[in-house]
Amino acid sequence: MNQIADILELATQAIQQNIDAVLATVVRTEGSAYRQPGAMMLICADGRSVGMISGGCLEPHIIKRAFWLTRHGASVQVYQTGDDIGYHKNSDSDSTVVKDVSVKDEDMSEDDFLEGEINFGLGCNGRVHVLFERLATAIPLLDLIRQVRHTQQPVTIATLIRSDNSENGALDLQVGSRIYLDTYLKTGSLTDIYLNHNMAGDSDTVIDDVLLKAIKKLSKHQFYKKDAGCNAEYIELSDDLELQATANCQYESGAELVLKTGQTEWLLQRICPQIRLLICGAGNDVIPLVTMAKLQDWHVTVIDSRPQYATRRRFSQADSVLCLPLDDSETLLKLSAGAAVAVMSHSLTQDRARLAVLLKHSAHYHYLGQLGPRYRTERLIREIGETSVNPHILADGIDKLHYPIGYKLGGDGPEALALSIMAQMSAVMHNQSPQTMSPSRQEQHSKTDMQAPA
Numbered sequence: 001m002n003q004i005a006d007i008l009e010l011a012t013q014a015i016q017q018n019i020d021a022v023l024a025t026v027v028r029t030e031g032s033a034y035r036q037p038g039a040m041m042l043i044c045a046d047g048r049s050v051g052m053i054s055g056g057c058l059e060p061h062i063i064k065r066a067f068w069l070t071r072h073g074a075s076v077q078v079y080q081t082g083d084d085i086g087y088h089k090n091s092d093s094d095s096t097v098v099k100d101v102s103v104k105d106e107d108m109s110e111d112d113f114l115e116g117e118i119n120f121g122l123g124c125n126g127r128v129h130v131l132f133e134r135l136a137t138a139i140p141l142l143d144l145i146r147q148v149r150h151t152q153q154p155v156t157i158a159t160l161i162r163s164d165n166s167e168n169g170a171l172d173l174q175v176g177s178r179i180y181l182d183t184y185l186k187t188g189s190l191t192d193i194y195l196n197h198n199m200a201g202d203s204d205t206v207i208d209d210v211l212l213k214a215i216k217k218l219s220k221h222q223f224y225k226k227d228a229g230c231n232a233e234y235i236e237l238s239d240d241l242e243l244q245a246t247a248n249c250q251y252e253s254g255a256e257l258v259l260k261t262g263q264t265e266w267l268l269q270r271i272c273p274q275i276r277l278l279i280c281g282a283g284n285d286v287i288p289l290v291t292m293a294k295l296q297d298w299h300v301t302v303i304d305s306r307p308q309y310a311t312r313r314r315f316s317q318a319d320s321v322l323c324l325p326l327d328d329s330e331t332l333l334k335l336s337a338g339a340a341v342a343v344m345s346h347s348l349t350q351d352r353a354r355l356a357v358l359l360k361h362s363a364h365y366h367y368l369g370q371l372g373p374r375y376r377t378e379r380l381i382r383e384i385g386e387t388s389v390n391p392h393i394l395a396d397g398i399d400k401l402h403y404p405i406g407y408k409l410g411g412d413g414p415e416a417l418a419l420s421i422m423a424q425m426s427a428v429m430h431n432q433s434p435q436t437m438s439p440s441r442q443e444q445h446s447k448t449d450m451q452a453p454a
Contacts, residue, residue, distance in 0.1 A: 004145060005297055006050040007042045011142050014135060020045045022066035023138040024130050026053050027076065027161045027267045031126035038269060042135075043067075053130060066132055074133035074176030076161050080126070131161055131267075133176045140196045141178060145271060149299075152273040152338075156181040157195055158215075162265035181268075184215055274299040275429060278335050280354040281345030281371075282309035282321070285414035289342070290318050292422045301335055305350060326353040333357065336365045340425045342405060344371035348380070356384045359397030367428045368397070369405030369421065377403040407434060 007023075014021045026039040034055035041051035041059065043066045052059065058079055069075050141157070148155055158179045178195035190212075275298045279286050282304035293300045294317045303324040304310035310323040324331055326349070336358060343354050351370065358368055359381075370377045381401075385394060406420030407427075427434055 003051045003297065004040065007040055008142060008146060010042050010044065010048060010050050011135060011139075014042075014044050015139070020067075021135040022070055022132055023135060023142075024051075024053055024062055024066060024132050026128060027131045027159065028129035029126065030129075033126045033128050035128075037267060054128060058128065058130075062130070062132075069132045070134050073174055074131060074137060076129055076131050076175060079128045079130065129161070131159070131176060137176055137196055144180075144195065148271050148273055152276075154270055154272045156185065157269050157271065159267045159269065160264060161267050179215070181215070190215075276339040277301070277425070278303070278339045278341045278365075280304075280332075280341065280343045281347075281350065282306070282311075282314065283344065283346050285417055286344065287315065288415045289418040289421055290315055292418050294318075296422070296426070303332075303335065304345060326350065329357045333361060333364060336361075339365050340367035340369075340429055341365050342369050342371070342421060342425075344405065346371070348376075352380050352383060355380055356387070359384060359401065360390075360393050362393075362397040362400045367402070367425050368400055369402040369424065371405050372403070374404060377401075402428070 011021065011023075013019075021042055021044045024041045024043065026033075026035050026037050028037055029035075035053050039051070039053050041049060041053045041062065043049045043063050045067065049059075049063055053062070069077060144155060144157070158181055160173050160175055160177045163173060163175060176196070179193055180195040181193075183189060183191070183193050193215075275296070277293045277298045277300045279289060279300065279302045282302050286302060290300050290302065300318045301320040301322065302310065302315050302318045303322045305324060305326050307323045310321050312318075312321050315321045322331075322335075332354065341358060343351050343358070345351055345354070351372075355370060358365065362368075370380070381398060385391060402424060405424070406417060407424045409416065409420045409423065411419070423434070426432075
């Protein structure tokens with residue numbers, strides 16, 4: 001969920017200033033889509049907005065119609081970016097399908113008629129399903145995201161994105177209703193299972209047999225997850241409630257899948273904590289690395305044993321800046337748990353002390369990189385090995401160590417270094433391999449290298 005920090009901040013401001021807002025969330029994608037399920041955008045009544053749910057093509061249209069689309073409550077709209085121009089209205093779900101052009105319908109206001117057509121002009125051949133809901137309904141979700149960011153503990157929720165009550169009057173939930181599945185996953189109890197409690201009527205029936213079976217089935221589902229990467233799955237639930245995965249793609253916002261029963265569709269989300277970055281060293285070249293990590297909404301901690309370096313004034317964007325003694329191994333391990341770690345103090349004494357602890361606990365972190373030329377790191381490893389009690393444990397850490405840190409991307413200076421480090425960390429944390437050049441580009445690159453002067 002990139003840009004989530006800005007969304008949480010603007011939501012807080014809107015609540016404090018008593019300004020209404022609409023939260024738009026991508027709940028499903030088909031074909032080519034710039035953002036994946038879980039991507040959000042917040043639109044305030046005073047004109048402010050943050051976040052993106054596309055590459056910028058849908059946002060103007062969504063900002064214009066967000067409050068109109070939620071005039072009767074939460075709704076799901078479907079936008080198509082194919083080559084055909086067309087329009088379809090789904091009366092059951094109040095859902096709009098837009099193909100390149102948003103065309104007028106009988107429910108649109110006079111102002112909408114006067115403004116004419118909106119041409120997306122993309123040719124992406126994809127469909128984006130977007131849930132629109134007022135801030136009052138979305139507050140429990142945003143509060144839960146804040147909780148996850150604070151506790152570093154993931155949670156699982158299910159959001160209703162389609163309901164056909166005409167065939168099943170027992171289901172009184174409205175679109176946008178959310179179920180907090182961790183309650184059932186941990187205790188098997190259906191008490192306090194609703195994250196937000198939107199009822200279509202006054203019925204006391206909040207969980208019917210179909211929904212109960214779906215919850216039980218979902219409780220057995222194992223999210224596919226490697227390192228910090230999460231995946232999205234579109235899953236249909238057949239009549240006998242057997243899960244059938246029909247699509248799979250990877251992204252970082254949290255694990256989501258869409259569940260379909262005969263009368264309902266649900267978006268299942270695994271809301272994950274921020275990726276955490278620990279930087280051991282507080283030199284000037286750390287500043288752009290902190291900036292780039294925060295642009296990715298990572299949680300960043302900078303540590304150094306030198307008080308004149310580890311100051312909040314120098315690293316105002318970091319979440320935490322600590323002057324940590326070299327002998328405080330307990331705090332170092334706590335900060336590095338599940339994190340990406342960059343050792344880059346430009347000090348042999350500091351790097352040796354930090355590396356000696358981290359290499360012995362290779363299962364503790366997701367990534368470890370050491371700044372400096374290879375011979376310098378090999379010297380550090382040799383010196384650490386001379387005092388290491390268990391060389392086999394040290395070997396596991398060495399196998400996981402990236403040195404020199406970062407990819408060879410070219411360029412010079414702290415900003416280029418930060419870019420290369422972030423590229424490598426992101427690839428490792430999300431279990432991805434860097435994309436290689438095409439064969440023709442590789443051949444051209446090789447010829448250039450041979451012609452270059454020594």
